[in-house]
Amino acid sequence: MLYVVGIGPGNEDYFTKEAENALNSTDLIVCYTGYKKYVERFDKEIYVSGMTKELERVEYALNEAENKDVALVSNGDATIYGLASLAYELNEKNLHNVTIKVLSGLTSASVCSSILGAPLNHDFAVVSLSNLLTPLETILKRINCAVESDMVLAIYNPLGKKRKEPFLKTVEIISNYSKDRNIDYIVGIVKNAGRNDSEYKITTINNLVNNLDEFMQYIDMSTTLVIGNSNTKIIDGMMITPRGYMSKYE
Amino acid sequence: MLYVVGIGPGNEDYFTKEAENALNSTDLIVCYTGYKKYVERFDKEIYVSGMTKELERVEYALNEAENKDVALVSNGDATIYGLASLAYELNEKNLHNVTIKVLSGLTSASVCSSILGAPLNHDFAVVSLSNLLTPLETILKRINCAVESDMVLAIYNPLGKKRKEPFLKTVEIISNYSKDRNIDYIVGIVKNAGRNDSEYKITTINNLVNNLDEFMQYIDMSTTLVIGNSNTKIIDGMMITPRGYMSKYE
Known part of the structure; x- marks a missing residue:
């Protein structure tokens, strides 16, 4: 067995x-x-x-x-x-x-969501940027589709020491949607999620682009990124995607 | 606290x-x-x-x-x-x-994946068909984007007693991609995932469309659907999405 x-x-x-x-x-x-x-x-x-x-x-x-x-x-x-x-x-x-x-076990998206607040509290996609086993074109199409349809997006394996292109192209796609739609998407960054040395940052796509070198020093293969949808907001320093109860019932 | x-x-x-x-x-x-x-x-x-x-x-x-x-x-x-x-x-x-x-706790997509075999073993999207708090148009756009970009798709709250339209339109979208691409997508159906009365069926989108009334009797709000990507296959009766190790390393 x-x-x-x-x-x-x-x-x-x-x-x-x-x-x-x-x-x-x-x-x-x-x-x-x-x-x-x-x-x-x-x-x-x-x-x-x-x-x-x-x-x-x-x-x-x-x-x-x-x-x-x-x-x-x-x-x-x-x-x-x-x-x-x-x-x-x-x-x-x-x-x-x-x-x-x-x-079953807890996947990183779930653990990161709890650490960041509740960013996965609506429809979401999970995409790995590792192009060892998947063509980069396929990966980027998925990133594009997730942001296009305003899903929250959890990104696994974002950046390797020798593998920077998938990350840079992903940032470019999100940044372009951000400009087109005038939405500064909130970005959660969790390192070593749920481990003893777990740490996180919450920023936005514009801030990430404006400080790209610094963030690329920080982000590694043990990092998970969570990109908010158009409704994701910061409450009390945490990254929250509303489910819609408050706008529906109040 | x-x-x-x-x-x-x-x-x-x-x-x-x-x-x-x-x-x-x-x-x-x-x-x-x-x-x-x-x-x-x-x-x-x-x-x-x-x-x-x-x-x-x-x-x-x-x-x-x-x-x-x-x-x-x-x-x-x-x-x-x-x-x-x-x-x-x-x-x-x-x-x-x-x-x-x-x-964090185990979400249904994760539990269903283990029950069905390993259908979530590549990039995936999770979308709820409940249009109580989300416009149907937004939901269907997400369904479309997930299938368009060949992500595995987990669908929550697929069918209510009085809420059939989101399900019927979702089936239509997947069925259309199936015809266009000549891929009979594998569909996993899990009822009451991980509970004592948990049960599942594994079928395909064509079979679901051809027996729609029967499946609509079976599927309810406590059901989760998992739609495979173009590589998902049946092994030993289970629904498996390859990660790509075998095609890469052999």
Whole structure:
């Protein structure tokens, strides 16, 4: 049996009871090297491997799961940019015939929304700027469509040390809508969401463009950005997207 | 102090440790009548009110929170179509000066993704079809943009007993893209996601259109729909959106 377990940001506070129970009762935990620290407390055998070793890691987990209970750990939600789909794909391709059960976890968009206030309190899109597995053209079309239709937008993996183009083009798209519509979109920036060193800034797209170098120093691969819709506002220093109750009922 | 607490679908399994601790240590729980059953186990004073009483309920919670710890409970994630933004709005408007802390919970899209397999394993949009607080035109534009840009699409509140137009127009939009692109989009349908009576079906947009009456009998306000992107496929009966690892690395 293979449990693909989303653990949220990693801190114990964000584990669901279901994930906690699965890791307590498994024979083996398989995870990315960087997340080992989040699962050591379960005192189980742990197999780790590094970035870009996803295929190898999932294949190892499936092999082991043929005759024991294995927990394949994903950061956030196991199905949202996580390893769940790859587990299903390799299980079929390599004829493991393993039963797979996926356990949901808190994805970064959800954690960041709570940290920033409530920016995701209306229709939203989640887009990753990593163009390692997705063509940049597809990514930018999604960014464009999200802003065009006034959805709130959560952006994962915004900026790598050698990967600046997707970020710069995304900022350009949002900035162009901002000028056309005369709306200075509110931008929430959360680093290491839900971890011990979690921090955030709330700014606007104009301010980001005017201080681009400074923000590009700050934003990294462990940052999530949240771009507000046309109704998003600041209340008491927090980023809030109204659901519409007050304008409807008052 | 006001904690706005997302409890996920309601079952204990999906509570985060953080939510569990907040409800264990609060003086008063405030929630929608229908969710009382999910918080009775904490053995606290509970104040409930019904649908459309959101303003009254949040105002009550804020009043009480001026001199005790109150947990305002939201189904799913408190910031995703939840009461968090309304709490910030009323706190400011009515000068409560209450400190608000939002605790993330599992939103339905995340829970449904795990139930269906891993359909949300790439960029996605979340759109509610409830046009009580949002103009139908805005909703349909978002549906259109999501499918146009090939995002996976999670749809909340798809069909009410007296509210069929948003659903019918959404099906028409997806069906038109399906014909234009010759892609029979996979559709996941989850009822009462993560609850004891949780059930799901996996079908396609063509099959849904060809059996519309039957599906409209089945789908209700407690249903979440997930529409795949052009790469979503069925593996072992589950709905899977590849992240792209296999085409990239093999």
